[in-house]
Amino acid sequence: MRKEEFLTALRDALHGLPARDLERSLEFYREMIDDRMEDGLSEEEAVAAIGPVEDVVAQILSETPLPRLVREKVRPHRGLRIWEVVLLVLGSPVWLPLLAAAALVILSVYLVIWAVIASLYAVDLSFAICGVAGLFGIYLAERSGNLAAGIMMLGAGFICAGIAIFLFFGFNQATRGILLGSKRVVLGLKSRFVGKEAVQ
C-alpha cells in the first residue's frame, strides 16, 4: 500500500473523529512514514512497517476519550434555530434525566468491574491472613497443651497460605482478562462513533 492510500484509508476509518484530532493523527503517521522512507525503506515497506489500518485506528481510538467522540457526534454542524432551542429547553425534563441515567449506568458498570477485581483480591487477602493466623497454632498447642488442635490449625494455615499464593496468580490473570475485556467493550463503543468497519 502506498502512503496516500494508507492515509486515505485512515481518514475514512476515522471519519467522525474531531477534525483537529484527525488532522493531528494523519500528520503524525505521515511523518512516521516519511521518517522511515528517509531511513532507506521503500514507500510500501514504510507503510507496511506501521501495521494494518485497523490496528492504527484501534490505537488512535484507545487514546481518544469517549466524551470527546460523543461531543463531536452530537455537536450540531450548523447554528440551532429558535424553535430547536425551544424544543430542547422544553424537552429537558425528559432528556436530561435520561442522559444522567445513562451516565450513571456507565459509571456503575465501571464501578462493578473494579468491585469484582477488589473482591477477588479480598478473597486472596483473607486466605493469606488465615495462613499467617495458622502459625498461631504453635502458640495454641503450647498454651493449651492440646497438641492435636495446634497441629490441625498449623496445617490449615499452611493450606490457606498455599491457596493464597495460587489464587494471587490466578486472580492476576483474571484481572488482566477483565481489564482487557472492558477495554474491548469501550473500543467497540468508540468505534460506533467513527467508521464502523474500521475496528473489528
Added chain:
Amino acid sequence: MKRSKKKVLIAASVLVALGLVLCLGTLVAIDFDLTRLNTTMQLAEGPNGPIQFGIYFGG
C-alpha cells in the same frame, strides 16, 4: 513461565501438601473424633473476666 514464578508455585504446592499431611495426620491420630480438638485458652485478663480463645467441635 518465569523461573521465579515457577519456584513460588512449587513453594505453594509444598505448603498445601504439608498442610494436608498435618491435617489428615492429625485426623487419623485422633481417630476422626473432632471433639478431641476442643480447646480453650486464656489470652488475657480483661476487666469483665478472662479473654478466651477456643476451638469447639461439639461433644
